[in-house]
Amino acid sequence: MTQDTYQRPAPGQHPANLSPEYKSTPLRSPGKPAIVLPQSLSEITGPSLATDHLGALESDLTRQRSGEPLGERIVVHGRILDENGKPVPQAMVEIWQCNAAGRYHHPGDQHDAPLDPNFTGGGRVRADGEGKYEFITIKPGAYPWKNHHNAWRPAHIHFSLFGPAFATRLITQMYFPDDPLLAYDPIYNSVPAGARKRLQASFDMETTRPEWALAYKFDVVLRGRNATPME
Amino acid sequence: MSHPLTPSQTIGPFYWGTLVNTYRADMAPPDVAGERIELVLSLFDGQGALVPDGLFEIWQANSHGRYNHPDDRRNLPLDTGFEGFGRASTDAKGESHFTTVRPGRVPWPAGGMQAANINLSIFARGVLNRLATRLYFDGDPALAEDPVLKLVEPARRATLIAKRDAAGVWRLPIHIGGAHETVFFDV
Numbered sequence: 506m507t508q509d510t511y512q513r514p515a516p517g518q519h520p521a522n523l524s525p526e527y528k529s530t531p532l533r534s535p536g537k538p539a540i541v542l543p544q545s546l547s548e549i550t551g552p553s554l555a556t557d558h559l560g561a562l563e564s565d566l567t568r569q570r571s572g573e574p575l576g577e578r579i580v581v582h583g584r585i586l587d588e589n590g591k592p593v594p595q596a597m598v599e600i601w602q603c604n605a606a607g608r609y610h611h612p613g614d615q616h617d618a619p620l621d622p623n624f625t626g627g628g629r630v631r632a633d634g635e636g637k638y639e640f641i642t643i644k645p646g647a648y649p650w651k652n653h654h655n656a657w658r659p660a661h662i663h664f665s666l667f668g669p670a671f672a673t674r675l676i677t678q679m680y681f682p683d684d685p686l687l688a689y690d691p692i693y694n695s696v697p698a699g700a701r702k703r704l705q706a707s708f709d710m711e712t713t714r715p716e717w718a719l720a721y722k723f724d725v726v727l728r729g730r731n732a733t734p735m736e
Numbered sequence: 737m738s739h740p741l742t743p744s745q746t747i748g749p750f751y752w753g754t755l756v757n758t759y760r761a762d763m764a765p766p767d768v769a770g771e772r773i774e775l776v777l778s779l780f781d782g783q784g785a786l787v788p789d790g791l792f793e794i795w796q797a798n799s800h801g802r803y804n805h806p807d808d809r810r811n812l813p814l815d816t817g818f819e820g821f822g823r824a825s826t827d828a829k830g831e832s833h834f835t836t837v838r839p840g841r842v843p844w845p846a847g848g849m850q851a852a853n854i855n856l857s858i859f860a861r862g863v864l865n866r867l868a869t870r871l872y873f874d875g876d877p878a879l880a881e882d883p884v885l886k887l888v889e890p891a892r893r894a895t896l897i898a899k900r901d902a903a904g905v906w907r908l909p910i911h912i913g914g915a916h917e918t919v920f921f922d923v
Contacts, residue, residue, distance in 0.1 A: 520864040543846070586739055676744065692746060
């Protein structure tokens with residue numbers, strides 16, 4: 506039997522596909538278990554987006570339009586690592602979020618809150634050689650959604666990561682520490698209790714920029730390689 | 737574990753401001769070698785309703801069967817203009833359209849070759865973990881010996897096999913659940 510290149514997640518790390526409190530899941534979750542596939546070249550390779558040339562403003566969501574967006578300016582930074590603690594150098598990090606009032610720059614979002622002409626809420630950055638990344642953005646607002654009566658999403662930023670392989674692809678959400686809405690959010694709470702806090706950024710006083718912006722730190726951990734078997 | 741995994745979350749409905757501005761539906765510029773194919777992937781929920789807010793991603797080898805990735809060290813031609821990555825959201829009809837090249841065959845770790853295939857990732861509101869599946873090509877004589885298809889019970893294999901329509905377009909419907917549920921893989 507050939508050994509898999511990438512470790513398989515232990516139980517209790519990811520949400521169950523069927524998480525009934527999140528009411529979109531019953532019709533959008535497979536009824537049959539996924540078939541475990543030995544990792545071939547098709548799974549241990551994956552896109553790096555290496556040929557994408559990023560503009561200087563793609564990581565500063567406050568300077569993408571003609572004026573400054575409204576809201577609380579923040580630094581969001583951290584590292585892209587694997588389970589072995591090794592950085593994922595040059596990892597592409599993609600984010601999207603709503604504005605300070607809790608509305609996405611998207612025609613499908615009809616929440617009764619103002620759009621900000623100076624904020625579209627999308628950013629990309631390539632991590633450095635140590636897996637470090639940094640965005641400048643606006644703290645997103647909470648917003649209501651129709652999952653249940655008086656449902657509100659806690660403030661969050663969506664993150665998309667590729668990592669080194671098809672097997673390591675991850676889309677997740679970053680939340681803010683100790684947000685009281687977390688306790689009521691079925692998407693956050695779809696994650697097993699022992700793993701949820703990993704989705705909360707930490708307030709980072711050291712990185713705060715005096716007279717300018719507060720800072721939050723959010724590390725993302727992707728699947729790591731198995732140890733190479735001894736020949 | 738000193739570095740526990742970051743849990744997955746749904747892509748939600750409002751991703752396109754970032755991801756679709758950078759999408760790649762046309763994956764094969766003119767200088768790339770191989771047979772051009774048009775591919776239409778469609779997405780359905782567990783009751784057969786189309787999913788107009790999903791996102792498909794493609795990962796595939798080039799026409800020579802080489803992945804554009806440092807872990808593919810085989811001595812096969814690398815088309816510099818072909819990354820092998822595609823991304824497109826579903827439209828109002830629940831469809832994503834791609835132009836690419838038909839991939840070459842790639843090896844299987846235990847020996848032998850896989851039939852030509854394309855890896856697919858599926859994301860949508862209500863989908864908490866990336867769904868991974870594969871696309872194969874109807875009529876390919878190598879299907880009978882493909883080691884992945886052999887892991888799938890025969891009655892469900894057709895959910896992985898794209899068919900060519902009268903206009904020559906390869907089509908594969910993906911059903912997240914229900915009677916025609918697609919086979920998904922834990923990669």
